Amino acid sequence: MSDRSSDLLDRIEALRAAEPRLRVRDLAQRLGVSEAEFVAAGCGRSATRLRPDWADLLRALEPLGEVMALTRNDSAVHERHGVYRNIQIHGMQALVLDEAIDLRIFLGRWHHGFAVAEGAVEQPRRSLQIFDADGTAVHKIYVTGKTDAQAYAALVAAFRAEDQSPALTVTPRADAAANDGVADDQVDVPAFRAAWDGLQDTHDFFPLLRRFKLARTQALRLGGEGRAEGIPVDAPRRVLELASACGTPIMVFVGSPGVIQIHTGPVVRIEPAGPWINVLDPAFNLHLREDAVADAWVVRKPTQDGTVTSVEVFDGAGNTIALFFGKRKPGQPEDPAWRDLVAALVPARDAA
16 A cells, blocks of 8 residues: 555544544545545455446446435435346447436446445445546445345456555546636527527437537527526425425436436425435435525427426536426427426516
């Protein structure tokens, strides 16, 4: 073990003793290291480094049975219980299309992986954790009481890397203004709006942004009447509470740099806790930091199945926190109950 790794491990143990309730993400921030470096420091003790054969790893997950999938960004945590089934690999992109575990995966952002055992030695909480090149967590898979423990142990053994050094080199992310588009006066707004009106599928929206070199919030601001409308920043709480009250099934999207994770179905138990609004249902948990929401929009996109409406929320830097849709499958029109719910979010206009 290098002196630097030994020093980091000593600092980790000292901070954990002083702050036993802090989560790993927060402990790493306190120490000025990435979460991946923090986890790697436990190699040989609480962590096992995995070979970066990500497509094969995904295909090997189904025998584990029910697990908990976790994807987060700085302002939201999305947790869903289910089985990794119906996996499709297309080059550097992958899909998990089970009814419970529904993921869009960008394998180019999967750089470091570990099997981790946290907590008490007698009953550790076991997980697989994947990180970006800069050490940011992109996806985690937790063992539950319904997971096949032997299958999990076999997977870890099969994907164990030869290198189990606690040292880890991360590549700091460039400070590029990823959420900045071209200047407004350089945008052909009429052409952009016409292209928006010609959309055939919601998945065509991101290529539209790239075509016109627009940041997402900039596009919503320039979209104009009928396409995007700003709403109060308490939108996440109101969406969840209204959906719970009226039983309307919804879709909740939360993304990291390497995964977009989707819940489709009802939300029932909605609980505020400090700055967080939470969904605390048996198979789905969402934790969203309300004080991070700086921008909220109702967005309407034309598709072959009719208009599709979303509620989209962003932080102060323009990063997407979460997207909300009504439950819908391709080929089906949007649920009128979802449209009614969204209409309740839009402030009434004063009469002229």
